[in-house]
Amino acid sequence: QVQFVESGGGLVQPGESLRLSCQATGKIFNIYAVAWYRQAPGKQLERVALVTNGGTTNYADSVKGRFTISRDNAKNTVYLQMNSLESEDTAVYSCNKNPASTTWGQGTQVTVSS
8 A cells, every 4th residue: 555755844934935745665656636624723623726637637725826845756756845835734744645544644744934
């Protein structure tokens, strides 16, 4: 079973950018759709971006136009480019297949604050 390891989070100021990486422990070429999710304390889990093997993408309205998801099947890696970050983007970001499995990685913390 493929597992995912997230990295790239950190503390940034509003308006800045971050690039998150999701490294899979196995091949992802046969996973139809992979996605980035986020969850802040006291908030619901939110799927922020999805990408299929065919290149179809889907974004939550809250991040549309600011975030870009991509996948590199050769590297078994999924990326999330986050631009124009806002304080509302503060959350733990996790990667998973879609539909998500019941197993999650540790996620990576993104904090946007002045």
